[in-house]
Amino acid sequence: xxxxxxxxxxxxxxxxxxxxxxxxxxxxxxxxxxxxxxxxxxxxxxxxxxxxxxxxxxxxxxxxxxxxxxxxxxxxxxxxxxxxxxxxxxxxxxx
Numbered sequence: 001x002x003x004x005x006x007x008x009x010x011x012x013x014x015x016x017x018x019x020x021x022x023x024x025x026x027x028x029x030x031x032x033x034x035x036x037x038x039x040x041x042x043x044x045x046x047x048x049x050x051x052x053x054x055x056x057x058x059x060x061x062x063x064x065x066x067x068x069x070x071x072x073x074x075x076x077x078x079x080x081x082x083x084x085x086x087x088x089x090x091x092x093x094x095x
Contacts, residue, residue: 028075
């Protein structure tokens with residue numbers, strides 16, 4: 001085996017240059033947690049609305065939208081930061 005075959009990550013068997021980027025990079029975790037909280041708040045909003053608690057439904061709905069928007073923004077911002085800093089991503093396939 002030459003040095004190129006021992007290279008990590010295994011580029012010969014992965015289709016994307018940064019497979020698992022969201023989990024490996026700890027800077028993505030706040031965005032992922034906010035997205036998960038936003039999904040839980042969707043369920044809370046629907047439950048509160050279904051039981052007739054209009055005030056709680058509005059509060060949960062606003063919190064849901066805020067969590068989802070900020071969470072997605074954080075994940076996208078971190079992905080763009082990684083993409084700009086990594087020269088290996090600037091290739092004709094545009095990954």
